Amino acid sequence: MLKRTFATAATALLLSGWGASAMAADYKIDTEGQHAFVQFKISHLGYSYILGEFRDFSGTFSYDPDNLEASKAELTVQTGSLYSNHAERDKHLMSADFLDAGTYPTATFVSTGFTPDADDPDEGTLTGDLTLHGVTKQIELEVERIGGGDDPWGGYRQGFETQTRLELADYGIDMSSFPEPMHYVDLYINFEGLRQ
Numbered sequence: 001m002l003k004r005t006f007a008t009a010a011t012a013l014l015l016s017g018w019g020a021s022a023m024a025a026d027y028k029i030d031t032e033g034q035h036a037f038v039q040f041k042i043s044h045l046g047y048s049y050i051l052g053e054f055r056d057f058s059g060t061f062s063y064d065p066d067n068l069e070a071s072k073a074e075l076t077v078q079t080g081s082l083y084s085n086h087a088e089r090d091k092h093l094m095s096a097d098f099l100d101a102g103t104y105p106t107a108t109f110v111s112t113g114f115t116p117d118a119d120d121p122d123e124g125t126l127t128g129d130l131t132l133h134g135v136t137k138q139i140e141l142e143v144e145r146i147g148g149g150d151d152p153w154g155g156y157r158q159g160f161e162t163q164t165r166l167e168l169a170d171y172g173i174d175m176s177s178f179p180e181p182m183h184y185v186d187l188y189i190n191f192e193g194l195r196q
Contacts, residue, residue: 025062025063025156025195025196026060026061026062026195026196027060027061027062027063027157027158027193027194027195027196028059028060028193028194028196029057029058029059029060029061029075029191029192029193029194030157030191030192030193030194031057031058031191033192035159035191035192036057036190036191036192037053037188037189037190037191038053038054038057038075038077038187038188038189039051039052039053039054039187039188039189039190040052040053040054040185040186040187040188041185041186041188042182042184042185042186043179043181043182043184044182045178045179045181045182046179046180046181046182050084050089051084052082052083052084052085052090053082053083053084054077054078054079054081054082054083055081055082055083056077056078056080056081057075057076057077057078057081058075058076059073059074059075059076059109059191060073060074060193061073061074061193068114068116068124069113069114069115069116070114071111071114071126072111072114073109073111073126073128074108074109074110074111075108075109075189076106076107076108077106077107077108078105078106079094079099079101079104079105079106079107080094080101080102080105082094082099082101098173099133099173100133103134104132104133104134106131107130107131107132107133108130108131109128109129109130109131109139110128110129111126111127111128112127112128112129112138113126113127113128114126114127115127122144122145123142123143123144123145124142124143125140125141125142125143126140126141126143126162127139127140127141128141132166132171133171133172133173134172135170135171135172137170137171139164141162141164142162142164143160143161143162144160144161144162145158145159145160146159146160146161146190147159151194155194155195156194156195157192157193157194157195158192158193158195159190159191159192159193160190160191160193161188161189161190161191162188162189163186163187163188163189164186164187165184165185165186165187166184166185166187167183167184168183168184168185169183
């Protein structure tokens with residue numbers, strides 16, 4: 001279920017290295033190979049949805065399969081990389097009316113703790129500080145491991161996903177003149193990390 005927190009990308013975040021063959025390691029999110037996404041969905045007047053993504057972001061995560069509570073993650077998103085397949089709309093969304101990308105060029109997530117799920121080794125809760133539009137708030141991300149293992153090029157990877165909901169007013173983005181469904185944005189974050 002979506003939560004009123006960020007996500008995300010966001011994420012990154014998504015660490016906990018559940019995997020019997022994995023070793024304690026640091027991972028870099030694979031953005032070069034297009035194996036990572038920070039996507040969003042927001043209502044359009046309550047009638048339909050606008051879908052989009054942030055195309056420029058980076059992040060790292062680390063974990064120890066024998067000590068998952070020590071896992072950590074960081075994600076930095078360039079807010080000016082927003083893309084929704086409509087140039088004028090993108091310009092407006094990045095303006096001072098909404099994200100104000102000129103003043104706040106990045107959104108960041110830095111984890112502060114991880115709690116593995118007691119019943120499912122492939123799930124857990126990542127807690128951290130999200131800074132968006134100049135406002136920092138603690139959020140929780142419910143993370144699920146997709147899979148992990150060797151790749152064909154001699155590397156080792158782990159993949160994760162999370163989704164969450166943000167109330168834009170919590171980050172100083174005034175949506176009061178718009179219908180209530182537009183007061184929230186849903187985020188979906190999916191990525192692979194390459195072991196360093």
